[in-house]
Amino acid sequence: MSLIAVVTIFILAIFVGLEVISKVPQTLHTPLMSATNAIHGVVVVGGLFVLGHADSMGMKLLGTAAVLFGTLNVVGGFVVTDRMLEMFKTRKRGDK
């Protein structure tokens, strides 16, 4: 990818990120933080990529640690977020 293409994508992503969070009710601050936390776990993609191309034992260990950390971040993050939001659903049933 050309440098300018990469920079363009990154800058536009930042602008979208600034716009996408608007008037969030306070109730959703915690779940939203937790969800964005899970989304940055997308680094696991980078971890997989480097581990997939590692050629020595040291590099394999380094890559494995990165994949392990990233996987924990993604899986733990999404499951915790879902548990929180599940509670809100119970509350809605109580409304009726």
Place this chain on the structure above:
Amino acid sequence: MNPEALRDWIDVGYLVAAGSFIMALKLMNTPSKARHGNWVAMGGMAIALIATLLSPGMGNWEWIIGAVLVGTVIGAVSARKIEMTAIPQMVALLNGLGGGAVALIALFEFMDQTNKGITPDVVQSVTTVLSAIIGSISFSGSLIAFGKLQEILPGRPIAFKGQQIFNLILVIAMLGLALAILAFGHPTLVLFLSLLGAALVLGVTGITPIGGADMPVVISLLNSFTGCAAGLAGFVLSNNALLIGGGLVGASGLILTLLMCTAMNRSLGNVLFGAVGAVTSGGGSASALAGKQPKSYTPEDVAILLNNANSVVIVPGYGMAVAQAQHQVKELADKLAHLGVDVKYAIHPVAGRMPGHMNVLLAEADVPYEQLYELEQINPLFPETDVVLVIGANDVVNPAARYDKTSPIYGMPILDVDKARTVVVLKRSMNPGFAGVENELFLMDNTVMAFGSAKTTVSKISAALDAI
């Protein structure tokens, strides 16, 4: 499929993933759609992972499968098992791991380039160094935040003399190291590792002076940091999923952090450098009440008080959450409602340990949504309230926040419970709250204390109410 077409399909996969992340965050702005939003993000993540595994030239499958399997099992099981009260520290820990992953990837890329004798271009070098720095700060900083919330470390600010200057020197040293790495054609591993080490230390010394009560803001900020670091790793690896996912979280995390600061009526700078709670005395204001002893009530006394009340407002705090008393509280509230008492819950924006945390805990106990009142709605109602039941809350009901400029929590919006006819405070002891500030509310004439664990006390009040 020829490799060219495969590459295109992989990029399409990343595009779909990035699109789902954006959609997910949008959906999560609305309570009714939030859970779907999370599922959309999960789907996007799955697509990104599959696309990566399909990319050409991948090997070491036994390592990949092993790491993903172990990470998935540990991540899913611990996220399922964890108590809802411990969610803030869980998020802190997971965020730290994400930051750690970025730092490891940066180290990997650096070593790989050195081993193969490749001289990376300027942008690659700069982004590698930056993602290593930010990832490391996020890693060690999040672990400190985790330690404070888990109460492995003391919640009060830990600072040594000249810490700010020490941190400044550390930043300058890091800049020097970074420049040295960028300037040398063939930088050494020692330089890079020193840089990682300095960033790790900065994460620790930057976060320890911040009080435990401010950890949610810190976690949110470090969350944004990890996002930025992941985006920078996207530069290093020329990967769209990382670029977009990282940039998105970096920016939205920052907005969320500022929203949280607004909820506490603080500026971000004040949170990070204010060293709130470093002074544990509540200022001179409590002197009027100095030497006064709190009035102590038995659960039976409280039951009689509640029985005679027409309106009761319950103020739940972290103490209630820790004691897992939300179900007992709900039971008591139902009994009171049955007796014809008007029951409301007052939810402070930062009740619990994160904005919205208390709502999650009460929802878990099936407390009806219409009984929950936010700060602006409930404050005008306190003067007409007969009894306020403060259950394990402290700093959010401290009147000093309204007038005492010397108090570390001055300016934070509080629940004006002291304006009610009677305030009953359920508390384990007279110890100060998470922010480490004394609370004069406990000594006021219209306040009575009921000491003990929230769960036991509330159960006893319930039982006594039955006996009346």
